[in-house]
Amino acid sequence: MTGDSQHSDDPQAIAQACSEVLWHNDPASKKLGMAIEKIAPGYAELCMTVADDMVNGHNICHGGFMFTLADSTFAFACNTYNQNCVAQHCTISYLSPAFKGDVLHATGREVSRQGRNGIYDISIVNQKNEKIVEFRGFSRTIAGSLLPHQQPSQD
Amino acid sequence: MTGDSQHSDDPQAIAQACSEVLWHNDPASKKLGMAIEKIAPGYAELCMTVADDMVNGHNICHGGFMFTLADSTFAFACNTYNQNCVAQHCTISYLSPAFKGDVLHATGREVSRQGRNGIYDISIVNQKNEKIVEFRGFSRTIAGSLLPHQQPSQD
Amino acid sequence: MTGDSQHSDDPQAIAQACSEVLWHNDPASKKLGMAIEKIAPGYAELCMTVADDMVNGHNICHGGFMFTLADSTFAFACNTYNQNCVAQHCTISYLSPAFKGDVLHATGREVSRQGRNGIYDISIVNQKNEKIVEFRGFSRTIAGSLLPHQQPSQD
Amino acid sequence: MTGDSQHSDDPQAIAQACSEVLWHNDPASKKLGMAIEKIAPGYAELCMTVADDMVNGHNICHGGFMFTLADSTFAFACNTYNQNCVAQHCTISYLSPAFKGDVLHATGREVSRQGRNGIYDISIVNQKNEKIVEFRGFSRTIAGSLLPHQQPSQD
Numbered sequence: 060m061t062g063d064s065q066h067s068d069d070p071q072a073i074a075q076a077c078s079e080v081l082w083h084n085d086p087a088s089k090k091l092g093m094a095i096e097k098i099a100p101g102y103a104e105l106c107m108t109v110a111d112d113m114v115n116g117h118n119i120c121h122g123g124f125m126f127t128l129a130d131s132t133f134a135f136a137c138n139t140y141n142q143n144c145v146a147q148h149c150t151i152s153y154l155s156p157a158f159k160g161d162v163l164h165a166t167g168r169e170v171s172r173q174g175r176n177g178i179y180d181i182s183i184v185n186q187k188n189e190k191i192v193e194f195r196g197f198s199r200t201i202a203g204s205l206l207p208h209q210q211p212s213q214d
Numbered sequence: 215m216t217g218d219s220q221h222s223d224d225p226q227a228i229a230q231a232c233s234e235v236l237w238h239n240d241p242a243s244k245k246l247g248m249a250i251e252k253i254a255p256g257y258a259e260l261c262m263t264v265a266d267d268m269v270n271g272h273n274i275c276h277g278g279f280m281f282t283l284a285d286s287t288f289a290f291a292c293n294t295y296n297q298n299c300v301a302q303h304c305t306i307s308y309l310s311p312a313f314k315g316d317v318l319h320a321t322g323r324e325v326s327r328q329g330r331n332g333i334y335d336i337s338i339v340n341q342k343n344e345k346i347v348e349f350r351g352f353s354r355t356i357a358g359s360l361l362p363h364q365q366p367s368q369d
Numbered sequence: 370m371t372g373d374s375q376h377s378d379d380p381q382a383i384a385q386a387c388s389e390v391l392w393h394n395d396p397a398s399k400k401l402g403m404a405i406e407k408i409a410p411g412y413a414e415l416c417m418t419v420a421d422d423m424v425n426g427h428n429i430c431h432g433g434f435m436f437t438l439a440d441s442t443f444a445f446a447c448n449t450y451n452q453n454c455v456a457q458h459c460t461i462s463y464l465s466p467a468f469k470g471d472v473l474h475a476t477g478r479e480v481s482r483q484g485r486n487g488i489y490d491i492s493i494v495n496q497k498n499e500k501i502v503e504f505r506g507f508s509r510t511i512a513g514s515l516l517p518h519q520q521p522s523q524d
Numbered sequence: 525m526t527g528d529s530q531h532s533d534d535p536q537a538i539a540q541a542c543s544e545v546l547w548h549n550d551p552a553s554k555k556l557g558m559a560i561e562k563i564a565p566g567y568a569e570l571c572m573t574v575a576d577d578m579v580n581g582h583n584i585c586h587g588g589f590m591f592t593l594a595d596s597t598f599a600f601a602c603n604t605y606n607q608n609c610v611a612q613h614c615t616i617s618y619l620s621p622a623f624k625g626d627v628l629h630a631t632g633r634e635v636s637r638q639g640r641n642g643i644y645d646i647s648i649v650n651q652k653n654e655k656i657v658e659f660r661g662f663s664r665t666i667a668g669s670l671l672p673h674q675q676p677s678q679d
Contacts, residue, residue: 062305067480083271084271084272085270085271085276086269086271087267087268087269087270087276087278087279088266088272088276090267092344099425112241112242112245113242114241114242115240115241115242116238116239116241117239117240118241121240121242121243121282121285122282122285122301122304122478123242123278123279123281123282123286124242124278124286125281126278126281126304127276127277127278127279127281127282130276130277130278130281131278145276145308146308147307147308147641148306148307148308148613148662149277149281149305149306150303150304150305150306150307150460150505150615151303151304151306152302152303152488152507153301153302153303154481154483154486155241155299155486156481161368170490170503171464172505173464173500176464178462178464178503179649180480180490182480190481190483193480193481193488195460195505197462197613293581302486303458303507305460305615305660307636307643307662309638309641310634310638325647325658326619326655326658328619328620329656331457331619333617333619333658335635335645337635345636345638348635348636348643349616350660352458352617390677392630393581394582395580395581395586396577396579396580397577397579397580397582397586397588397589398586400577403610422551422552422555423552424551424552425549425550425551425552426548426549426550426551427549431550431552431553431592431595432591432592432595432611432614433552433588433591433592433595433596434552434588434592436588436591436592436595436614437587437588437589437591437592439589440586440587440591441588452535455618457618458616458617458618459591459615460613460614460615460616461613461614461615461616462613462616463610463611463612463613464610475650486554503602514666522582
């Protein structure tokens with residue numbers, strides 16, 4: 060029995076393995092200092108600290124970096140079923156500004172998954188648990204899987 | 215007569231001056247290699263080349279960087295009236311992927327401006343003029359202006 | 370003590386009283402056969418049966434009627450604080466079709482309320498609990514209240 | 525030669541014929557008093573007068589009816605290629621209220637059509653040409669066509 064076949068039955072193990080493949084393939088999220096905190100089927104939590112080069116002259120975080128955190132959380136949440144899943148459309152609402160040094164925590168949960176279409180809601184809060192961003196992402200399953208094909212066991 | 219008072223009457227001069235203030239205050243856009251190509255009242259064009267560290271393992275540009283280009287174009291377009299204007303809500307639709315080395319060109323135009331609310335549409339195309347992204351941004355005017363107060367002329 | 374002053378302290382009583390004022394003032398929702406099932410602060414449940422004249426030649430409900438059910442549920446949910454609240458922007462996603470005779474049940478809950486801005490999510494399911502629609506509404510508080518001014522108690 | 529084969533080559537004739545099929549199959553739009561003003565490939569104009577039973581106690585048109593006008597205009601614009609096309613997702617922004625007796629004019633134009641996905645923008649203005657609504661609709665082509673199969677000519 061190979062290590063890969065371990066995740067063949069368990070949704071949580073599949074979700075975890077998918078997130079490792081996705082993370083390995085995503086240098087941008089790494090470079091922005093994101094970290095994965097929790098993965099489950101249809102669910103992801105990521106965090107990121109607002110760095111010096113993410114803010115404008117008033118120390119307010121550029122919306123693009125908050126979007127990127129939400130978007131990565133969305134990607135990790137929708138790619139937990141070993142089926143390649145891409146973003147089609149996203150909406151973001153800015154509720155409060157984030158400042159240099161803030162620790163942003165993004166939680167992504169599945170709202171719906173029917174056929175090839177999925178909807179995921181991502182909320183970002185700061186270290187004081189104040190809501191910073193609400194994001195809704197619309198995904199579409201495409202051809203292909205994230206995990207390598209499992210070999211039949213040899214023994 | 216001071217230099218500042220030059221832009222007091224001409225909408226194009228005001229738009230141009232606002233974009234210079236905004237650009238000076240936005241190290242993130244600069245760091246991503248964006249450049250302003252055109253500014254007019256309610257209108258902005260920016261470009262950005264997809265750099266090595268903007269792509270994933272398949273050389274496809276991370277959605278967050280395309281969002282950031284659209285979002286900056288939106289900010290430059292809505293901040294052309296010397297009234298501070300912030301993003302409230304944005305939607306982005308991904309039409310085609312962008313790849314490493316692609317030159318992305320974003321055009322932002324005003325759809326509506328009533329009271330303190332504005333709507334701006336931003337389209338991103340690549341160097342072959344293929345549509346990559348459609349973005350719609352909803353802005354809100356807040357207190358304050360971008361340009362320094364104009365001194366009455368002294369002579 | 371007057372009847373009006375009953376709702377002065379209790380958020381649930383205020384929410385209930387607001388919904389009665391709103392319902393009285395909304396002949397369109399009544400005419401479409403909607404009924405209120407539950408009201409609480411930031412929360413509303415409404416139902417509606419897909420009537421003969423809401424469907425097209427294939428007996429599929431026109432999207433506009435599903436939107437109207439979601440929109441009314443949104444209005445009832447955001448107008449539960451005795452502050453006039455209007456829709457600014459809404460998004461609707463169609464997950465499955467609804468057919469003639471289906472009983473649609475809409476649940477609206479508050480996602481966020483900061484300053485004058487609110488976000489509300491409305492889900493519509495049919496009688497088999499299948500998801501038909503996901504709707505997100507963005508509200509803004511405006512001047513005025515729903516309930517008549519409370520008289521000081523006379524005794 | 526049959527009448528049907530007339531529209532086989534001409535995009536405008538196909539668009540026109542599709543709109544007639546769609547209109548015939550849409551009693552809801554008819555019942556609300558809508559009228560088609562112009563049809564072209566990827567384009568539609570419809571109008572509707574705000575009737576007594578579309579308004580609330582303050583004579584302001586219920587958002588659901590404005591949405592329905594925009595949604596129908598979207599459906600007519602995206603179904604002009606003789607390929608069945610459905611709404612997946614829509615966003616609506618309310619810019620100004622409409623009142624009883626207002627004549628609303630909706631213009632829908634294609635923003636993008638790539639593969640099976642389309643984006644259409646619909647603007648609604650009143651009789652004074654004031655903007656009332658901006659709507660963006662996301663369509664998806666599904667199996668089937670609107671027009672009956674064309675017979676090969678017999679002579």
